[in-house]
Amino acid sequence: MLKQGPARRVTVCVGEDLQHRGEPLYLAVLNFLFYRGVSGATVTKGIAGFGADHKLRTNRILRLAENLPVRIEFVEEAGKVEALLPKLCELVGPGVIDIQETTVVKPPMGEAAPEPPRAAIEGRAKLMRIYIGEDDRWHGKPLYEAITESLRANDLAGATVYRGIHGYGAHRRYHKEKPLAMSRDLPIMLAVVDEERKIRDYLPVLEDLVQEGLVVLSDVDVIRYTHRVHTEGA
Numbered sequence: 042m043l044k045q046g047p048a049r050r051v052t053v054c055v056g057e058d059l060q061h062r063g064e065p066l067y068l069a070v071l072n073f074l075f076y077r078g079v080s081g082a083t084v085t086k087g088i089a090g091f092g093a094d095h096k097l098r099t100n101r102i103l104r105l106a107e108n109l110p111v112r113i114e115f116v117e118e119a120g121k122v123e124a125l126l127p128k129l130c131e132l133v134g135p136g137v138i139d140i141q142e143t144t145v146v147k148p149p150m151g152e153a154a155p156e157p158p159r160a161a162i163e164g165r166a167k168l169m170r171i172y173i174g175e176d177d178r179w180h181g182k183p184l185y186e187a188i189t190e191s192l193r194a195n196d197l198a199g200a201t202v203y204r205g206i207h208g209y210g211a212h213r214r215y216h217k218e219k220p221l222a223m224s225r226d227l228p229i230m231l232a233v234v235d236e237e238r239k240i241r242d243y244l245p246v247l248e249d250l251v252q253e254g255l256v257v258l259s260d261v262d263v264i265r266y267t268h269r270v271h272t273e274g275a
Contacts, residue, residue, distance in 0.1 A: 043117060045148050055110075081149060116145065168259045188200075205229065
């Protein structure tokens, strides 16, 4: 694990179109670093640049094959970098490897500490059902994905998304699953079970997300609610 103190920052620059055994070269480099236990690596893609051939490359829309520069950067202790270099040079081929001395002020924290166990849901609870259309969007993404992400961010116990195969809504339009159809706007239902307080606290968030749809609440009895507890070494 990377520790506080002297280290080396390694930057690998290759072309986006370069291949290694049938996969992009930058992915081959990333996989090599991952499986050799490097603490972390970041891949970024340039929007313009030129290399040894002195040919200018950009990401202009009408040009389809630009071989833009891709940069893989990681920080490791000096001994590990030296051990990686021979294979890394072989992988990179015509690319560029740059090494700079650096200092790690704050090392990465490793695995996050386990979350405290969530209080079990027992007895009476609320079931919330959210009915929307498959084509509904929120800021460009499918609405059901946005709702699921917001439920998780607000620490709701869990959610399940169901896709309907038949249905109609307030507009009285009949929706039916059709083979090979590109846009069907089939009905989507999300089901969420949690304590009433947490469901009620979440409703203002849901109102901002769902502009057109149906939300219903029902009383339910929770018989069993468990989740896997991760233990060290498991």
